[in-house]
Amino acid sequence: MTYKIVASQCTSCSACEAECPNVAITEKGGTFVINPKKCTECIGYFDIPQCVAVCPVDNTCVIDNALPRYQGNAA
Amino acid sequence: MEEAYQNIEHDAGEPDALDDLMQKIAEHKGCETTGSSGKSSCGTGAGANDLAPEIWEKVKNHPCYSEEAHHHYARMHVAVAPACNIQCNYCNRKYDCANESRPGVVSEKLTPEQAAKKVLAVASTIPQMTVLGVAGPGDPLANPEKTFKTFELISRTAPDIKLCLSTNGLALPDHVDTIAKFNVDHVTITINMVDPEIGAKIYPWIFWKHKRITGYEAAKILTDRQLQGLEMLTERGILCKVNSVMIPGVNDKHLVEVNRAVKSRGAFLHNIMPLISAPEHGTVFGLTGQRGPSAQELKALQDSCEGEMNMMRHCRQCRADAVGLLGEDRSAEFTTDKIMEMEVNYDLESRKAYQNKVEEERIAKVEAKNAELETLAGASSDIEILIAVATKGSGRVNEHFGHAKEFQIYELSTKGAKFVGHRRVDLYCQGGYGEEDALETVIRAINDCAAVFVAKIGGCPKDSLRAAGIDPVDQYAFEFIEQSAIAYFKDYLAKVNSGEVAHVVRGDADIRQGAFVPV
Numbered sequence: 001m002t003y004k005i006v007a008s009q010c011t012s013c014s015a016c017e018a019e020c021p022n023v024a025i026t027e028k029g030g031t032f033v034i035n036p037k038k039c040t041e042c043i044g045y046f047d048i049p050q051c052v053a054v055c056p057v058d059n060t061c062v063i064d065n066a067l068p069r070y071q072g073n074a075a
Numbered sequence: 076m077e078e079a080y081q082n083i084e085h086d087a088g089e090p091d092a093l094d095d096l097m098q099k100i101a102e103h104k105g106c107e108t109t110g111s112s113g114k115s116s117c118g119t120g121a122g123a124n125d126l127a128p129e130i131w132e133k134v135k136n137h138p139c140y141s142e143e144a145h146h147h148y149a150r151m152h153v154a155v156a157p158a159c160n161i162q163c164n165y166c167n168r169k170y171d172c173a174n175e176s177r178p179g180v181v182s183e184k185l186t187p188e189q190a191a192k193k194v195l196a197v198a199s200t201i202p203q204m205t206v207l208g209v210a211g212p213g214d215p216l217a218n219p220e221k222t223f224k225t226f227e228l229i230s231r232t233a234p235d236i237k238l239c240l241s242t243n244g245l246a247l248p249d250h251v252d253t254i255a256k257f258n259v260d261h262v263t264i265t266i267n268m269v270d271p272e273i274g275a276k277i278y279p280w281i282f283w284k285h286k287r288i289t290g291y292e293a294a295k296i297l298t299d300r301q302l303q304g305l306e307m308l309t310e311r312g313i314l315c316k317v318n319s320v321m322i323p324g325v326n327d328k329h330l331v332e333v334n335r336a337v338k339s340r341g342a343f344l345h346n347i348m349p350l351i352s353a354p355e356h357g358t359v360f361g362l363t364g365q366r367g368p369s370a371q372e373l374k375a376l377q378d379s380c381e382g383e384m385n386m387m388r389h390c391r392q393c394r395a396d397a398v399g400l401l402g403e404d405r406s407a408e409f410t411t412d413k414i415m416e417m418e419v420n421y422d423l424e425s426r427k428a429y430q431n432k433v434e435e436e437r438i439a440k441v442e443a444k445n446a447e448l449e450t451l452a453g454a455s456s457d458i459e460i461l462i463a464v465a466t467k468g469s470g471r472v473n474e475h476f477g478h479a480k481e482f483q484i485y486e487l488s489t490k491g492a493k494f495v496g497h498r499r500v501d502l503y504c505q506g507g508y509g510e511e512d513a514l515e516t517v518i519r520a521i522n523d524c525a526a527v528f529v530a531k532i533g534g535c536p537k538d539s540l541r542a543a544g545i546d547p548v549d550q551y552a553f554e555f556i557e558q559s560a561i562a563y564f565k566d567y568l569a570k571v572n573s574g575e576v577a578h579v580v581r582g583d584a585d586i587r588q589g590a591f592v593p594v
Contacts, residue, residue, distance in 0.1 A: 011168040012184070014215055015158035021284075046285050056159060056168045065484040 002039035003049055004064035007031045009057050016061060017053035025051065036067050130343070133260055133314055136205040136430070137237060138401050140261060140316060140344060142389045142494050145401045146470040147433045150206040151191035151197050154181040154396040155221045159213035160245050161281040161297065164359035165350055167321055168212070181396040181404065187221055189411055191228035193422050196414040197398055198233055201405070202429035204398075206261075208239045211395035213311045216246040219253070235423060237261065239433060241318070245281060247304025255311050259570040262308055263316040263346075264301055268326050269336045271295040276325050279359070302340060309341030315391040316344040316387065319406050321376060322360070323350070345380060349373050351435040351588045370584035374495060382390035388496045389483075390477055400468050402481050404495065431517045444557040448491050451561055456568055458578055459488040463498065463521040464556050465544075472551045472559055476532035482521055485560050487567075492560035499587045518543045522584040525567070526557060544579065 005016070010031035017032060019024045022045075024038030034051065042049045051061040126134070138145035159168070162174040162195040185193065198204050207229055209215040215222040226238050240254070240260035247264065253263060274294025281293040288296065308315050317337040319330050326333075333347050350367040368376070377386045391401045399405040463473035463482035480501040485492045498520040514536055521527060526546035530553060537547045551559035570576035 009169075011157075013157040013159065013168055015160070015213065015217065015282075018158065018218075019282075048286065050285060053285070054158075054160070054282045056162060 002036040002041060002064055002067050003034050003051055003061050004036070005032050005034055005051070006060050006062060007033075008062035011057060013056060015054045015056065019050035019054050021045040021050065032060075036064065098449055099373060107548045111550050130314070134343075137239075137261060138206060139208070139239070139263075139387075139390070140314065141222065142387070143437070145379055145389050146468050147203060148206070148438060148465075149201050149204040149398070149400045150208060151194065151204055151398040152208045152210045152393070152395050153193060154184045154212055154223060155186050155187055155190045155207055155225050156211055156215040156218035156395075157213045158217045159211075159243075160217040160283075161214070161243050161293075162279050163351060164242075164279060164365075165361075167324070167357040167361070169357060181394060183411055183527075184397070185263070185411065187224035187228055189414075190225045192419070193411070193414045194229050194236065195232055195419045196417045196465070197409055198236060198426065199417075199419050199421055200408075201399065202426045203433055205430070206237045208241060210263075212240040214243050214246070215240045216242045219246070219250055223253055223257060226259060229521065233421060233506050235426065239263070239588050241265070241589060242304075243339075244301030244304050245283070246300075248300060250309055251304065251307040251313075255313065259313070261314050261316070263318055264305055264342075265314065265318040265320070266298075266305075266321070266333055266337060267300050267320050269330060269333050270329060271298060273326050273329050274298060275324065277320075302336065305340045305342060307336060310482075314344075315342045316346055317342045317347045318348060318390075320350050321334065321347050322375060323366055323368050323372065325365070327364070327368065327372070327376060330376060331380060334384065336412075338384040340493070342386050344385070347373070347377050347380065348390055348392055351392065367586060370496070370498065370520075370586050373581075375497070377495070388494060391481075391497070403468075422495070436469060440555045440557070443555045444492070444561065447558040447561040451489055451491070451565055454489045454561060454565070454568060456489050456571075458568065458571065459486060460522050460525040460564070461486055461495070461581065462548075462560055462563070463524040463527040464560075465527070466556060470556050471553055472528045473530050473553050473555055476527070476529040476536055476547070479529070481519075481525065482524075483556070484516075484521070484524065485556065487560055487564040489564075489568075492557040498584065501587075514539050516587070518545065519585045521545065522583075522586055523581045525581060527561065528563075544581070 012031050014027070014032065017027070021042060022038045022040055024035045025032050026035070044059070049061065055061045136144055136148045138148045138150050194207050209222045209225060222385035223238060229236060230238065238257060238259045240259060241263040244264045244266065244477055267277050272290045274297060278294055278297060278364050280287050280289045281297055283296055305315055305513040308472050319333055321327050321330060337345060350360065350365065352358060352365050352367050354361050377388055380386055389401060392399065394404065394406070395404050398409055399440065422496045449470050461484050464472055464485060465476055465479040466483055467470060467474045470581040481497050481499045483494065485496060486495045500520045518540065524541070524545055527540060528548045528551055530549065532547050532549050540547045548563060567576065571578045
């Protein structure tokens with residue numbers, strides 16, 4: 001799984017973009033999106049996903065259950 | 076004391092209770108309430124003679140640092156800093172009503188390049204625009220690259236414009252050197268507490284060193300960083316204003332302590348603002364029903380802190396993309412689409428020429444006030460009254476009663492006329508006020524005033540105002556405000572002394588909240 005941003009909740013404040021250790025977050029169509037190929041759930045970098053921690057709106061950066069779980073760099 | 080304060084009704088006019096309360100606060104905190112109108116260098120009304128020359132030079136054209144300047148000079152905010160590093164219970168980043176006028180709200184965010192273009196466009200159109208601020212809508216120092224890039228571009232193309240920024244202070248100590256490097260000589264820090272126990276009720280979390288931190292620990296880090304940043308700035312001679320949001324029952328009494336803490340660290344000016352809180356804002360405080368202060372509660376707290384340091388009372392709690400004189404917002408004239416089409420001709424010389432005219436007017440205004448004040452010399456009376464003034468700026472009574480979106484409030488005594496605040500009277504697009512009579516709205520907002528000065532007023536509202544005990548005064552149309560106010564007060568005293576008029580203590584008034592109705 002990786003994280004995704006709920007577009008209807010996103011205020012487009014850009015706080016997550018600068019915090020992402022994987023540079024996985026970019027602005028697209030007025031809100032921000034996470035590139036699932038780059039997202040590592042911050043494993044290996046931080047104890048908690050940075051986008052979740054910095055986002056001003058609760059339940060906006062959430063696990064994307066539609067995608068397989070992040071397997072680490074070896075995967 | 077604690078109960079006494081909390082028991083004051085929001086809309087009740089209880090001057091005795093208020094006085095009593097403020098005296099108790101003052102005794103407790105060791106500052107004077109008796110100086111409410113006396114301190115010669117008081118308020119942002121401080122003028123050339125009250126301040127050190129180097130400080131006066133810095134603030135004289137800055138509408139947010141000088142009450143006197145705010146009648147004449149305009150500011151603009153550019154919304155280049157959307158990200159924030161803390162969460163406040165009075166803020167909701169999802170709120171986006173286009174008519175809303177309060178911090179944190181913008182219609183569109185800008186890149187630094189767009190911001191620089193916008194500043195030039197505005198400065199060419201509004202020659203009295205002297206100040207450019209980055210105030211969010213998030214925290215400028217949580218977006219340091221964008222904020223400083225903006226400053227860099229503007230200092231290159233419009234070197235006469237003063238740069239300032241407004242921050243929550245969490246990241247401030249890390250950026251003080253950069254702030255100094257870009258000649259940003261006005262910084263505002265929002266400090267709502269110096270006690271983390273109280274802070275925990277205002278800030279649900281901060282984002283700090285890659286972690287979300289909550290509760291006491293979060294507030295402790297925040298207050299330490301704020302005060303450290305303040306000290307670092309004042310050591311470098313950068314002027315600091317402190318903004319505090321007055322939240323009744325949470326930090327209202329505590330703000331006297333905040334006032335002392337920031338004064339002792341060299342803050343130049345303290346701006347205590349009323350909490351803006353309505354359920355439709357969707358903020359934590361809005362949803363929990365946390366009320367804001369009444370007009371007299373706010374004034375009493377500002378008065379009680381004034382013995383300690385300069386107080387700002389002309390703050391309009393403007394948007395992070397506001398443009399124009401305080402109290403007006405011309406941001407709709409300068410949307411990104413419009414500025415990109417504008418032919419910009421930045422003419423430093425014509426701006427200077429215009430500003431010189433403004434200076435002449437200012438000097439005339441001060442001279443008129445001083446001449447009028449001399450005629451009051453020797454008069455002795457304990458009477459103090461508030462008056463409301465309809466003005467479009469320039470320090471004159473020059474707005475029609477029915478057109479006024481706000482009134483400026485002056486306190487009159489034998490010491491003269493002192494600006495003590497302003498009241499919004501515009502209508503609102505939501506919030507339960509929409510259907511009431513517009514006149515009732517005005518009366519509620521200036522109910523603590525004995526008179527209202529206007530350039531013109533119709534017969535009907537005149538009668539209603541009189542019935543409410545407010546004297547409608549149009550005899551000073553287009554005259555200077557302070558000179559007229561002192562003249563009026565002289566007449567008032569004479570009438571009271573002769574028994575023609577009975578001096579009555581007025582009640583309290585409402586501070587109105589909510590979004591502007593588009594005109």
